[in-house]
């Protein structure tokens with residue numbers, strides 16, 4: 001597979017570059033959350049109006065219907081910039097692509113255009129207190145009613161739920177099936193009665209994720225994504241998009257842990273003449289570049305009809321490992337400034353925030369250990385871990401927060 005030449009100077013690249021130069025919003029650091037969300041929605045709306053939203057999504061749902069080359073050109077040009085994409089990341093990178101793959105024509109028409117225009121925010125409700133790495137142990141349940149389903153349970157670590165209008169939720173619809181079989185994915189209206197969102201704070205002081213309580217929430221019959229009982233397959237589809245999306249969102253070159261920022265730090269610390277530091281910087285650059293090319297290749301393969309499947313785990317794992325590598329190099333260069341930075345020095349604060357937030361990348365979207373398992377079993381063909389619960393009806397399992405038969 002040929003990788004599109006990064007420094008190509010096609011007409012599309014010029015158009016992207018010119019548009020970004022004129023439309024990048026001012027820095028959002030320090031903005032109150034509501035203002036940050038507003039800026040993010042306005043940026044997405046501007047992208048849509050300019051014909052840069054959903055570059056590879058089908059035209060009939062408001063996408064641009066273009067190919068991997070254009071997507072890659074945009075990603076390369078945007079990598080240099082600090083763009084307010086975070087609030088819409090889960091919709092654009094995970095829920096939207098899953099609806100493109102599995103949604104009914106009505107679902108695509110209803111949900112994808114507002115997502116592309118930045119009108120509606122999405123979240124992903126998979127994890128529960130007793131179901132993280134082993135998501136198929138989930139206990140949130142949806143039971144049939146005359147006009148749809150009623151949803152009860154609790155989700156956790158739900159990124160952006162505080163802003164979300166809709167979510168993709170996994171629920172158990174048949175506890176008499178084995179644990180991977182009796183699950184269904186639904187579209188959840190986050191403003192529906194019975195949905196309660198409570199923020200959780202992480203060690204960087206921010207609240208990027210939430211607990212979500214679901215008490216007798218009504219789901220209409222047409223809220224099912226894919227097929228009833230095939231939620232695990234829908235989840236695998238979404239997790240594939242998620243791993244590529246997270247892998248692709250490695251620190252932009254302008255972020256505190258991107259190569260350019262670490263190089264600038266080395267220059268400020270007068271460390272670039274030291275052969276040992278030069279070697280570490282060169283290693284950092286080589287890995288960052290390899291990751292960019294890996295992501296570029298996966299985007300191209302996806303567009304050519306070969307979704308990466310389990311190989312998305314390679315990109316996801318590589319991005320998390322690269323962040324740790326960057327922390328090691330930057331931490332040694334900055335020394336005590338990492339924990340006691342000069343408040344006047346914007347670089348120090350950025351670096352400290354980046355380092356505090358970075359461990360999450362080894363957990364979110366599946367931990368590094370889980371990615372190693374996936375790569376070992378599904379790509380390298382190593383023997384599977386023994387699993388004693390795969391063939392037992394879910395109702396008989398002792399899982400999560402409840403034990404024994406129910």
Ligand SMILES: Cc1cc2nc3c(=O)[nH]c(=O)nc-3n(C[C@H](O)[C@H](O)[C@H](O)COP(=O)(O)OP(=O)(O)OC[C@H]3O[C@@H](n4cnc5c(N)ncnc54)[C@H](O)[C@@H]3O)c2cc1C
Pocket residue numbers: 123124125126127128129131132133134156157158159160208209360361363364365366367368369370373
């Ligand atoms: C920043 C952030 C954002 C998140 N956003 C979302 C979101 O929007 N929606 C959502 O649904 N979830 C979200 N999550 C949750 C995330 O998917 C889970 O935290 C993750 O899957 C791990 O699950 P857990 O926390 O329950 O840990 P556990 O599964 O309990 O794992 C604990 C430890 O055991 C290890 N482990 C578990 N199983 C194995 C195994 N088979 N082999 C080897 N080691 C194993 C893990 O690697 C880990 O070190 C988010 C998490 C973070 C940190």
